[in-house]
Amino acid sequence: MDTAKRELLEETGLQAKTFQPLGIEDIANDSCGRGADSHRWHLYMCIPDSFDMRIDSAEGKDPIWLSIEEALLHKLTAPVTHCIGIYKDVLKDASREAQNMR
Numbered sequence: 001m002d003t004a005k006r007e008l009l010e011e012t013g014l015q016a017k018t019f020q021p022l023g024i025e026d027i028a029n030d031s032c033g034r035g036a037d038s039h040r041w042h043l044y045m046c047i048p049d050s051f052d053m054r055i056d057s058a059e060g061k062d063p064i065w066l067s068i069e070e071a072l073l074h075k076l077t078a079p080v081t082h083c084i085g086i087y088k089d090v091l092k093d094a095s096r097e098a099q100n101m102r
Contacts, residue, residue: 001019001044004044004046005019010056011060012063014051014053015048015049017049019044019046021042021043022043022087023043025086026039026041027040027078030077039079041083045087045090045094047098067092068095
């Protein structure tokens with residue numbers, strides 16, 4: 001869980017106190033610059049302490065908050081699409097809860 005907290009902070013500038021494990025997914029055809037063509041994804045869900053993202057330009061650009069339905073209208077990576085497909089209902093419930101906290 002420490003790795004999930006560190007990655008959330010590194011990639012988004014966000015912090016969260018509680019992380020809920022969703023699952024582990026082995027995803028083929030997920031190539032990267034290091035030469036691997038499959039990866040094991042450890043998936044967690046959290047509600048951040050704030051919704052003010054600070055993205056390092058090396059990690060991404062122009063972040064926006066989207067509902068699951070809105071996200072699926074965008075071009076997503078295959079692993080993200082795969083994971084949303086599996087955990088869509090849980091993510092929708094969490095998204096509604098997070099929106100109520102705003």
